[in-house]
Amino acid sequence: MSDLLERLRGRGWRMTSQRRVVAQVLDGDHVHLTADEVHARAAQLLPEISRATVYNTLGELVSLGEVIEVATDGRARRYDPNAHHPHHHLVCSTCGTVRDVHPSRDPLADLPAEERFGFTVAAAEVTYRGLCPSCTQAGA
Amino acid sequence: MSDLLERLRGRGWRMTSQRRVVAQVLDGDHVHLTADEVHARAAQLLPEISRATVYNTLGELVSLGEVIEVATDGRARRYDPNAHHPHHHLVCSTCGTVRDVHPSRDPLADLPAEERFGFTVAAAEVTYRGLCPSCTQAGA
DNA sequence: TCCTACGATGGACACAGTCCAAGTCAAGAA
DNA sequence: TTCTTGACTTGGACTGTGTCCATCGTAGGA
Structure with missing residues (x-):
């Protein structure tokens, strides 16, 4: 740092x-x-x-x-602070914990031109939601 | 409705x-x-x-x-209100306008198991960011 | 029509973030 | 080293967003 x-x-x-x-x-x-x-x-x-x-x-x-x-x-x-390594986020719906994650594909490539409505699209942020290990266990 | x-x-x-x-x-x-x-x-x-x-x-x-x-x-x-048709969002960074969009691929499939950190992943939300047509023009 | 539990109300409160005038201090100049 | 100055910090007031609660009103079943 x-x-x-x-x-x-x-x-x-x-x-x-x-x-x-x-x-x-x-x-x-x-x-x-x-x-x-x-x-x-x-x-x-x-x-x-x-x-x-x-x-x-x-x-x-x-x-x-x-x-x-x-x-x-x-x-x-x-x-x-991890701004220099492109990544997305995985969020626990229960406790709010956030992890950085790296999908195998850039979602920007998956937005066809006809779905862009004339926008100049610059970036895509993905938020994955689910339960973290401890909240999964607590809920089971 | x-x-x-x-x-x-x-x-x-x-x-x-x-x-x-x-x-x-x-x-x-x-x-x-x-x-x-x-x-x-x-x-x-x-x-x-x-x-x-x-x-x-x-x-x-x-x-x-x-x-x-x-x-x-x-x-x-x-x-x-468009809750019954899965979709994502395209947001104008300048004026905040939001459009519903439909990417060609589900990003959930692109998160490898080793990037899930033991989470039970339930959903993925994508936010595309860029400039809408009027803000693109205003900025040009 | 009457009852009553569910819903609406509005005002107080909590939290997230912004703004501003006044005071402080980092760092370049002498 | 000291001086100078404008950038930075401070704390308190203020705005916007959302929640809570005691009380009142009413939808809809009996």
Whole structure:
């Protein structure tokens, strides 16, 4: 994730302790935190950090293409730092756990021209829904 | 849409003027209204209808499987009455317009077992993103 | 027609996110 | 090293979306 900090510095980002902490919290695979979760974890490292700063920083990371915003449920958006490896999401309908997954085919290729209604189609996001192992067991 | 009312009556729904109006508002293809939009349109037909009733009714229609809830942007959820014909969504990144689309392939088949992490996968939703014809033109 | 349980109401509340004026500080200049 | 300045942070107010609840109203069966 320090490469992220390097890239950001290279893009002229002013490096502040707040931004460092947010980047640090977003480190790792299968990380899909809400803004408030990011704020809570960041506050453990830097207690005075404000909610507004977390929102600002996440928004900037998204518009720089370093983090992906995921809307899995119409509640809080989640932030996925794994932006440089194309992938989709598998969501547990019960507990909301999210995993990154890699289908064998790009769904973009499967939308025929006559189903595009004149749109310039740029991307396809797939959300797979089901039950995670623990919720499957709990429900059985 | 009167088949909808019939089906609901058959399921023991008490038929009220409020529920009739909500069902009426949701009639048609390519309808993807937010709860507040449904409330606004319903209020034109039945001015006293309350927001709570619209939310309740939409929630019931969703849990009966008559309407699909769509989270395209992490803002307001949208309600899609076209629940009996499997389809996906094409969303304009600029104006938020939503169209129903039918890809030539089911993405569920393209998620290999080793990418399922023990989940019981039940469904796949695809959101295609791009620019609608008018926004493409406006941006050109 | 009467009853009553189910549904509607509206206001309070909770949560997610945005905005803004004022204060702070990173990093380049001297 | 200190100075300077504009970018960044802060906290609180505000908006939009959705939920909850006590109370009132009414659909539809007896």
